[in-house]
Amino acid sequence: MRDDVEGKPLVEVRNLKMYFPIYKGILRRQVGQVKAVDDVSFTVHEGETLGLVGESGCGKSTCGRAILRLYDPTDGSVILDGTDIASLNTDDLRQMRTDMQMIFQDPQASLNPKMTVERIISEPLIEHRKGMSAKERSDRVGELMDAVGLNRTFANRYPHEFSGGQRQRIGIARALALSPRFIVCDEPIAALDVSIQAQVVNLLEDLQQKMGLTYLFISHDLSMVRHLATRVAVMYLGQIMELAPSGQLYSDPKHPYTKALLSAVPEPDPREESRRDRIILQGDVPSPANPPTGCNFCTRCPVAQPLCHQVSPDWREIEPGRFVSCHFAE
Amino acid sequence: MRDEIAPLLDVVDLHTVFQTRGGDVHAVNSVSFSVAPGELLGVVGESGSGKSVTMMSLMGLLPSSARVEAQAVNFEGRNIRDMSDDALRVLRGRDVGFVFQDPMTSLNPVFTVGYQLTEALRTHLGKSKKEARARAAEMLSLVGIPDAKARLNDYPHQFSGGMRQRVMIAMALACDPKLLIADEPTTALDVTIQAQILELVKGLRQKMGMGIVWITHDLGVVAGIADRVMVMYGGQIVEQAPVKELFANPQHPYTIALLETLPSLTGERPERLRSIDGQPPILGAKLTSCPFAARCRQVMDRCHRENPTRREVKAGHDVACWWDATQGGAA
Numbered sequence: 001m002r003d004d005v006e007g008k009p010l011v012e013v014r015n016l017k018m019y020f021p022i023y024k025g026i027l028r029r030q031v032g033q034v035k036a037v038d039d040v041s042f043t044v045h046e047g048e049t050l051g052l053v054g055e056s057g058c059g060k061s062t063c064g065r066a067i068l069r070l071y072d073p074t075d076g077s078v079i080l081d082g083t084d085i086a087s088l089n090t091d092d093l094r095q096m097r098t099d100m101q102m103i104f105q106d107p108q109a110s111l112n113p114k115m116t117v118e119r120i121i122s123e124p125l126i127e128h129r130k131g132m133s134a135k136e137r138s139d140r141v142g143e144l145m146d147a148v149g150l151n152r153t154f155a156n157r158y159p160h161e162f163s164g165g166q167r168q169r170i171g172i173a174r175a176l177a178l179s180p181r182f183i184v185c186d187e188p189i190a191a192l193d194v195s196i197q198a199q200v201v202n203l204l205e206d207l208q209q210k211m212g213l214t215y216l217f218i219s220h221d222l223s224m225v226r227h228l229a230t231r232v233a234v235m236y237l238g239q240i241m242e243l244a245p246s247g248q249l250y251s252d253p254k255h256p257y258t259k260a261l262l263s264a265v266p267e268p269d270p271r272e273e274s275r276r277d278r279i280i281l282q283g284d285v286p287s288p289a290n291p292p293t294g295c296n297f298c299t300r301c302p303v304a305q306p307l308c309h310q311v312s313p314d315w316r317e318i319e320p321g322r323f324v325s326c327h328f329a330e
Numbered sequence: 331m332r333d334e335i336a337p338l339l340d341v342v343d344l345h346t347v348f349q350t351r352g353g354d355v356h357a358v359n360s361v362s363f364s365v366a367p368g369e370l371l372g373v374v375g376e377s378g379s380g381k382s383v384t385m386m387s388l389m390g391l392l393p394s395s396a397r398v399e400a401q402a403v404n405f406e407g408r409n410i411r412d413m414s415d416d417a418l419r420v421l422r423g424r425d426v427g428f429v430f431q432d433p434m435t436s437l438n439p440v441f442t443v444g445y446q447l448t449e450a451l452r453t454h455l456g457k458s459k460k461e462a463r464a465r466a467a468e469m470l471s472l473v474g475i476p477d478a479k480a481r482l483n484d485y486p487h488q489f490s491g492g493m494r495q496r497v498m499i500a501m502a503l504a505c506d507p508k509l510l511i512a513d514e515p516t517t518a519l520d521v522t523i524q525a526q527i528l529e530l531v532k533g534l535r536q537k538m539g540m541g542i543v544w545i546t547h548d549l550g551v552v553a554g555i556a557d558r559v560m561v562m563y564g565g566q567i568v569e570q571a572p573v574k575e576l577f578a579n580p581q582h583p584y585t586i587a588l589l590e591t592l593p594s595l596t597g598e599r600p601e602r603l604r605s606i607d608g609q610p611p612i613l614g615a616k617l618t619s620c621p622f623a624a625r626c627r628q629v630m631d632r633c634h635r636e637n638p639t640r641r642e643v644k645a646g647h648d649v650a651c652w653w654d655a656t657q658g659g660a661a
Contacts, residue, residue, distance in 0.1 A: 055520035056491075163609050193376040194547060195625075198591040198605035205602070220520065227593035227603060250595060264525035266550030268592050270574045273554040280529055281522045284490045 007046030010214050011067065011182055016040045016076035016086075018059075018066045022289060034289045036062040038238035038296075039076075041315065042323075044182070049208065049215040051229030051246065053222055053261075057285060059238040060218045064184040067216065068100050069093060080182065098128050101175040105187035107167035111159040117170055118155040121145070124177040144173040147210075148203060165196035172203065176211070184216045189224065201228060222265050226250050231321075234258050237296040238288050240315070243323040254318065254329040257297050295326070303328065336407065337364035338509055338541045339388075343401040346380075346387045350395065356613045357383045357396075359565040365509065370535065370542040372556030372573065374549060374588075378610055380565035381545045385511050389422055406508070423454040427502030427540075431514040433494035437486040443470075443497050444482030447504055454505050469500040474530060492523035499530070503538065513545045528555055549592060553577060558646075561585050564611045564621025567640065571647035581649040581656075583628045620652070628653040630660060 018037040021030045036059045044050045054060045066073045069085050078085045085096060101124075104110035111120055121141045125132055132140070142152050148169040159167055168188060175183055185204065189197040201224065207213060219225050225232055226246060233243040234257065242255040253259045260279040267273055281300045286292055292299050298308040305328065313327045346358035358380045365371050375381040387398045388410065403410045405421065413421065422428075430436045438446060447469065448462035457465065463482065470478035473496040486494055495515060502510055512531075516524040532555060535542065546552060552559050552573065559576045561569040561584065569582040580586045590604040608625040611617075620626070623633040632652050640650045641661065654661035 055522060165609070193610070194549075194588060195376060195591060195606040195610075198603040199607070202602055202605055222521070223593040223595050226595060227599060247599075260522060262595065264521040265595055266524075266528070266548065266554045267595060268549040268553050268577065268589060269594075270553045270577050272596075273550075278525060278529070280525055284492060284523070 007048060007214075009043045010046040010081065011044040011216075012077075012079040013043070013067060014041050014077045014079070016063070016066060016078065017074045018062050018071055019074040032289050034287075035238050035291060036288055037066060037073075038288075038291075040235075040238075040240050041076075042233055042240065042243055044214055044216055045230075046181075046214055047208075047212055048230035049217050049228050051225035051232040052216060052218045052235060053220060053225050053232060054235035055220060055261075055285065057288070058235045059288070060235050061186050063235070064102070064186050064216060064218050068102055068184055070102070098124075098178040099180050100182045100184070101178065101180040103168075103171050103175050103183060103185045103188045106191050107164065107171045108159070108191075110171055111167060113159055116156050116158060117145075117150070117162075120159070120170060121173045121177055124174060128178055140177070141173075144176055147176065147207065148173045163196075164192050165199055168192060168200050169203065172200075172207070176207065179211070180213070182214045182216070184218065186218045187220070188217075190219070190221070197224070204228070222262060234261065237285060237291055239296050239325060240323075241297065241325050242329075245321055248322060254322065254324045255297075255326050256301050256303050256329075260300075260302070297326075335366050337404075338367045338369075338406060339543075340364040340402065340404040341388060341400065342403075344384065344387060344403070345397075345399045346383055346392070347397045348395055349397065353614055356616055357565050358387060359613075359617060361562075361565075361567055363560055363567065363570065365541045365543060367508070367541050368535075368539045370544060370555055370557050372552035372559040373543060373545045373562060374547065374552055374559060375562035376547060376610055378613075379562040381562045382513050383565075384562070385513065385543060385545065389426060389428075389511070390418055391422075420454065423450055424505045425508050427505070427507035427510045429495070429498045429502045429510065429512040429515045431517050433491070433498045433518075434486065436498060437494065439486055442483050442485055443489070447482070447497075447501055450501065451504055465504065466500075469504050470497070472503075472534070473497075473500045474526070475500075492519055492526060495519060495523075495527060496530070499527070499534075503534065503540075506538065506540075508540055510540050510542045511545075512542060514547070515544075516551065517546070517548070524551070531555065549588065561588075564617065565613050566617075566621065566637075566650065568622065568651070569649045570640075571643075575644075575647050579643075579647075581643050581647070582622075582651050583626045583653065583655075584622045586655070587625075587627065620650075626653075632660070 016037055017039055019033040019035050022032045024031045040063060052060045065071050067078050073086045118141050121144055122137050125137050145152050150169050189200050217228055229246045231245050232249045234241045236257050242258045253262055260281050263279045283300055286299055294309045294311055295313050298304045307327055313325050315323060315325050317323050318330060342362050344358055344361040348355040348357055361384055373381045386392050388403055400411060444466055447466035451457045451462040451465055467479045467482055475481055475493060475496055516527050556573045558572050560567050563584050569585050580589055587606045591606060606625055611621045617637045620633040620638055623629050630652060638650045638652045640648045642648045652661055
């Protein structure tokens with residue numbers, strides 16, 4: 001079972017905060033800040049897939065980007081293999097970039113339309129493997145195209161000549177070019193059709209096994225995360241509400257938000273659907289520029305108590321490996 | 331029986347061809363279906379399967395590059411294809427409501443929600459300004475928008491995504507339509523908001539009793555709300571059945587494969603997902619083979635030579651396939 005995979009920690013995120021300032025008026029004075037990621041801590045073990053789920057605007061993508069330092073985090077540290085990425089200077093950071101890569105949601109937007117596939121995939125090699133000859137590079141591109149299931153003869157084509165699923169494969173090949181150890185997958189299948197999603201997910205799993213990759217898999221698709229992830233973290237309004245091994249999170253969610261989120265996912269089975277007891281959350285997610293006092297979820301929580309509106313709950317381990325941020329979860 | 335009630339919408343042999351610079355695209359091929367009053371028909375398919383174009387074709391909402399042909403499109407027994415533009419306008423405004431995927435692009439950002447809601451009421455139902463406003467506020471609270479009267483003065487950007495979709499639904503239902511066409515209305519929304527909207531529609535359906543065509547790519551959504559499901563692929567209907575029957579006893583290899591590729595929230599976690607290899611067809615020419623043949627696990631010689639016609643499996647369930655899922659051989 002993949003649930004039992006317990007590698008050593010590869011990435012440690014500690015108290016990560018990513019605030020974006022809000023400027024207003026003609027003097028562009030700062031009037032507040034959007035707390036996109038607000039004090040998030042977790043560990044990604046070597047060889048595992050950590051699923052990061054949540055609704056749009058909860059900060060999951062920002063979190064992924066801040067971890068790779070595509071943003072400069074406001075506070076906190078991200079330790080990859082003993083080195084704190086969050087405070088590294090640019091030269092050292094550049095060296096580290098080969099170990100960590102990203103696969104983006106929209107392959108249309110993340111591939112340069114004016115470059116051939118060969119050029120797109122060799123871009124990281126040109127940048128980071130200066131000693132490589134042109135011949136070696138082209139061999140490596142061929143290898144990568146094989147690995148992701150693209151026909152080598154298409155190397156001179158442009159992104160628009162490919163379908164969505166194939167374009168995502170190009171993005172994956174580019175991310176693999178430098179043999180990274182850690183890949184942040186930011187909604188890699190969200191833009192694809194159902195029948196193509198399974199192809200890409202299977203590919204990601206195969207590559208993980210072959211190359212020993214570690215994934216942070218960001219998605220809003222809870223069923224797909226259940227299939228892929230070893231452990232799952234649930235985010236809401238910039239904070240992680242619950243983190244648990246995948247099997248336990250889905251069979252026995254502890255946080256009221258996780259319960260509501262899981263109950264909202266429609267199941268492709270009419271008998272199951274008519275039996276289900278749905279928790280319908282009232283209202284919308286509050287603005288991250290103005291989160292409620294106390295627990296972030298208190299405004300929509302069906303079981304909120306007076307305490308929840310006053311005191312923000314601690315991030316606590318209620319069972320070995322199970323973390324919850326709720327006063328009343330047990 | 332379904333056949334005894336006169337259908338609300340009855341479509342026979344619809345074809346839609348787009349003329350583009352790259353040649354013709356046969357987006358909809360010989361589509362026939364009907365919707366009974368009060369029924370919720372789910373239309374499922376991938377992007378490019380022709381599900382949206384089918385509905386747009388019926389209501390004359392496509393650009394002039396589209397050529398639409400049909401033997402008959404009857405709405406309450408009247409043929410829409412023979413209607414004048416004015417009559418069609420009345421039909422679209424009053425008898426049929428639309429909800430589209432992205433509420434931000436279907437609401438006008440420079441007018442208040444109240445103005446946009448009352449416009450249809452005044453044009454199509456001839457209500458006075460005051461009456462229209464009262465009705466608009468009533469509609470907004472019906473779809474669960476708190477403080478409805480005050481919010482009539484707000485602009486679309488002042489609403490959240492889920493609230494905007496509620497406004498769209500209120501607008502579509504304002505004139506008390508007999509048919510609601512909802513094109514991926516919850517696709518752009520988060521699951522918790524989607525659950526709110528689905529509950530809302532279930533409730534409204536009981537209250538207002540209109541027929542609904544719900545277009546989606548999400549089989550899960552269909553399982554929860556539809557009475558009957560139509561699966562589209564490559565511009566044609568490949569399978570059609572009552573919802574329970576379709577999920578319990580799928581006949582078309584595409585439907586079967588689609589159900590298998592979906593990971594589930596409960597039950598066994600398979601090592602690998604079953605995937606459907608290959609790509610959807612490009613509909614450049616009129617099909618002379620089954621559109622799914624290139625990706626089908628059960629493909630036979632005949633599938634490459636002839637496009638299958640729909641055959642009945644049992645009452646109310648039909649499939650367009652040469653292969654017989656029950657016997658596991660040629661039908």
